Amino acid sequence: MFKDANWAKLNYMARVGGMFAEPAKASQCEECGECEEVCPQKLPVSDLLKDVASEMEGPFFNAKIWTVKTFTKFKEWQAFRTGKN
Ligand code: SF4
Numbered sequence: 001m002f003k004d005a006n007w008a009k010l011n012y013m014a015r016v017g018g019m020f021a022e023p024a025k026a027s028q029c030e031e032c033g034e035c036e037e038v039c040p041q042k043l044p045v046s047d048l049l050k051d052v053a054s055e056m057e058g059p060f061f062n063a064k065i066w067t068v069k070t071f072t073k074f075k076e077w078q079a080f081r082t083g084k085n
Contacts, residue, residue: 012056018065026052027061 026049
């Protein structure tokens with residue numbers, strides 16, 4: 001779907017990483033197995049999500065999200081303060 005790995009990771013951060021909404025990222029899987037019990041394809045979902053987390057999140061993922069969110073809030077505050085919003 002994404003030929004550019006960095007673009008894919010940026011999209012992952014934005015869509016499920018918690019940059020703009022509550023996070024729904026792969027590393028949140030608790031390995032309960034409920035989805036695997038009902039999956040008609042018998043996919044090893046929790047194992048697949050570990051692969052996704054490893055590929056798309058990696059080290060410092062939460063720190064990156066925090067940095068982007070903090071910078072965004074600062075820019076919003078700065079725009080509000082200067083009347084340029
Ligand atoms: S195993 Fe499936 S249902 Fe359980 S937390 Fe992970 S994704 Fe959700």
